Structures are given as C-alpha cells and as structure tokens.
Amino acid sequence: MRLEVNRAAVGYGGRIVLDDVSFSLQPGQIGCLLGPSGSGKTTLLRAIAGFEPLARGAILAEGAALSRPGAHLPPEQRRIGMVFQDHALLPHLTARENVRLGLFRSPAPQAHDRATQMLALVGLADEADRYPHQLSGGQQQRIALARALAPEPRMLLFDEPFASLDPELRDRLARDVRAALKRTGTTALLVTHSQSEAFAMADVIGLVGDGRLQQWGDVSTLYDSPASRFVAGFVGEGTLLPGTVVGHGRVHCAVGEVGCKGGAWPLGTAVEALVRPENVRVVPDGPCIAQVIERRFRGDAFLCVLRLDDGRELKALLHRSNAPAEGASVPIALEGPLSVFA
Numbered sequence: 585m586r587l588e589v590n591r592a593a594v595g596y597g598g599r600i601v602l603d604d605v606s607f608s609l610q611p612g613q614i615g616c617l618l619g620p621s622g623s624g625k626t627t628l629l630r631a632i633a634g635f636e637p638l639a640r641g642a643i644l645a646e647g648a649a650l651s652r653p654g655a656h657l658p659p660e661q662r663r664i665g666m667v668f669q670d671h672a673l674l675p676h677l678t679a680r681e682n683v684r685l686g687l688f689r690s691p692a693p694q695a696h697d698r699a700t701q702m703l704a705l706v707g708l709a710d711e712a713d714r715y716p717h718q719l720s721g722g723q724q725q726r727i728a729l730a731r732a733l734a735p736e737p738r739m740l741l742f743d744e745p746f747a748s749l750d751p752e753l754r755d756r757l758a759r760d761v762r763a764a765l766k767r768t769g770t771t772a773l774l775v776t777h778s779q780s781e782a783f784a785m786a787d788v789i790g791l792v793g794d795g796r797l798q799q800w801g802d803v804s805t806l807y808d809s810p811a812s813r814f815v816a817g818f819v820g821e822g823t824l825l826p827g828t829v830v831g832h833g834r835v836h837c838a839v840g841e842v843g844c845k846g847g848a849w850p851l852g853t854a855v856e857a858l859v860r861p862e863n864v865r866v867v868p869d870g871p872c873i874a875q876v877i878e879r880r881f882r883g884d885a886f887l888c889v890l891r892l893d894d895g896r897e898l899k900a901l902l903h904r905s906n907a908p909a910e911g912a913s914v915p916i917a918l919e920g921p922l923s924v925f926a
C-alpha cells in the first residue's frame with residue numbers, strides 16, 4: 585500500500601506534539617521513525633493506525649483519505665496491523681492458535697493452513713504446537729509478527745517491537761523481520777530510538793525531533809547530508825566544529841582549511857562544520873596537532889578520541905596500520921567535503 589502523510593499535525597487535547605509532517609512510503613517499502621524519547625513517534629504511528637485524529641493535514645492510503653480534520657476512518661476499517669513491544673500472546677494458546685486469532689473471519693481449515701504457513705514464514709514451523717512460555721522472547725515476537733501478517737494487512741506498524749530483547753537478539757530479529765516483510769511485500773513503518781535497529785530494518789528513515797519530522801531519507805542521505813544540526817547530532821558519530829567560510833565551498837576551522845558541501849555561503853559567514861570520524865587523517869604536514877586521549881578497537885580500525893589545543897574533542901577512525909598510540913601527539917588534517925550549518 586502507498587502511504588502518504590501530508591502536512592499532518594497531531595497532538596493531545598489541543599497541544600500539538602508533531603506539526604507539518606510530510607512523507608510517503610511506497611508499496612513494500614519499510615520506513616522507520618527514529619528520534620529521542622517523547623518526540624512523538626508513537627503519537628504519529630497511532631495517528632496512522634487511526635487511534636488519534638489529525639488537527640491539520642491528511643493521511644492517505646492509495647490516494648484515499650484515512651484521516652483529515654473532520655473525516656476519520658476507524659482503525660478496524662483501515663486494514664493496518666500493529667505489532668507492539670510486549671507481543672501480547674495469549675499464554676493458554678499454542679503458537680498456531682495465537683496466529684489464528686488474527687484470522688477469526690476465515691473458515692477453520694483455511695485459518696489452520698494460513699497460520700501454519702505464516703509460522704513457516706517466520707521460521708517457526710516446528711514450534712507451532714508450543715505454548716508461549718516454552719518459547720524465547722525472540723520466538724514470541726516472531727509469532728506476534730506471524731499473527732499480524734496472517735490477515736494480509738495493507739500495512740504493518742511496529743512500536744518498539746524489540747525493546748524488551750537483548751541487543752544481539754534485537755539486531756538478528758530486526759534482520760529476520762525485514763526478510764519476512766520483504767518476502768510478503770508488506771509495507772511497514774517501525775518506531776524505534778535505536779539507530780542500529782533502524783539501520784538494520786529500514787529502506788527509509790524519518791528523524792523526529794523538536795516537534796517536527798526533521799528529515800526523511802535513506803540512511804546514507806541522513807548520514808552524508810544531514811538537513812539540520814539535530815540530524816547531524818543524532819545520526820552517526822561526529823563533532824560540530826566552528827569555522828568561517830573563506831572561499832567558494834571552503835571553510836577554515838581549528839584543523840585548517842577544508843572543502844564543504846554547497847558553495848553558496850557569503851565569505852566570512854560563521855558556520856559549524858560536521859566532522860565525521862572518517863573525515864580525520866593523520867598526515868605528516870597536518871595543520872593541527874592533536875593528542876590521542878582514547879583508542880577503541882573496531883576490527884580493522886581504531887576509533888580514536890583526539891583532543892585539540894583548544895580542548896575540543898574529535899573522533900577519528902584510523903586504520904590499524906596508521907593509528908597512533910594513546911597519549912601520542914600527532915599532526916592531523918581534515919578531508920572534505922564536510923556538511924556545514926550557518
């Protein structure tokens with residue numbers, strides 16, 4: 585299903601939580617709403633499910649309005665399924681019976697076959713006759729997914745579905761859920777505040793913060809070209825260094841001169857440049873000396889925390905063959921182009 589959210593505002597009792605939200609999801613695409621706690625991710629999800637009305641704007645499915653002020657299709661008529669963190673399985677029913685709950689409108693033999701098929705899809709064909717307490721947290725969450733997929737919803741919404749699981753299991757389950765959604769071609773929108781979950785699951789990510797949808801795009805766009813300081817600070821690692829525009833697409837900062845994205849800044853504009861760990865190089869004639877105050881092993885590279893003369897800290901991803909020892913002082917330079925914010 586194609587989902588379109590058009591300049592939507594949603595809130596509670598006259599207090600708007602999120603305003604002017606616009607994005608779309610293509611059929612079969614997986615989107616993820618990422619953002620700090622309390623930023624309104626769940627509220628937006630609930631508005632799409634039909635549990636919260638819109639104050640302004642519209643939500644459309646296949647071009648037809650689901651929600652707009654004064655017109656509201658009830659949740660049960662939207663054919664949009666939801667999966668929650670606590671998976672809400674009934675303890676006295678087997679895995680297959682739990683999945684069949686979503687199929688109460690189908691005749692019994694068809695419901696049985698469909699439930700079996702859905703359990704196979706999530707890799708639990710052999711566990712169909714087990715009870716929830718005989719299954720792990722990850723398996724229970726996969727049953728909840730099978731149950732949500734069984735009635736063939738037009739779209740699935742997930743609210744922090746893996747939050748109660750340990751981190752390693754979360755990432756693996758996120759990949760499994762993604763595979764199941766792709767196999768069934770189900771459009772989905774997931775809410776999380778975990779970046780790694782968003783990166784593992786999503787085709788497209790929406791970053792929510794300060795009452796707005798700050799940016800909607802694929803992971804590399806958010807990382808390489810953040811639309812705001814907020815996005816720059818939230819997605820990936822990096823430091824904002826103050827600088828001045830010294831030429832077309834050139835900025836001068838504490839680590840010397842470096843190229844920046846977008847050349848349209850007037851000379852002398854005060855900016856902040858986003859330095860990602862991979863923008864930092866150790867070079868013999870580097871314009872700035874930095875001290876290595878910490879080194880973290882990252883397989884082929886070390887993530888080094890460097891301190892500049894003025895006390896600012898930068899993170900640098902340096903190849904093992906080139907990573908200085910902790911405590912060493914080394915000349916560094918920046919390799920652009922960097923994103924800058926005025």
Ligand SMILES: Nc1ncnc2c1ncn2[C@@H]1O[C@H](COP(=O)(O)OP(=O)(O)OP(=O)(O)O)[C@@H](O)[C@H]1O
Pocket residue numbers: 596601619620621622623624625626627628777
């Ligand atoms: N039923 C409600 N009535 C009034 N205010 C609410 C209600 N539910 C949430 N809020 C408020 O709306 C804001 C957004 O909450 P929401 O749960 O959507 O955020 P979130 O981004 O999903 O947070 P988290 O990541 O912690 O789940 C918060 O300030 C919250 O206190």
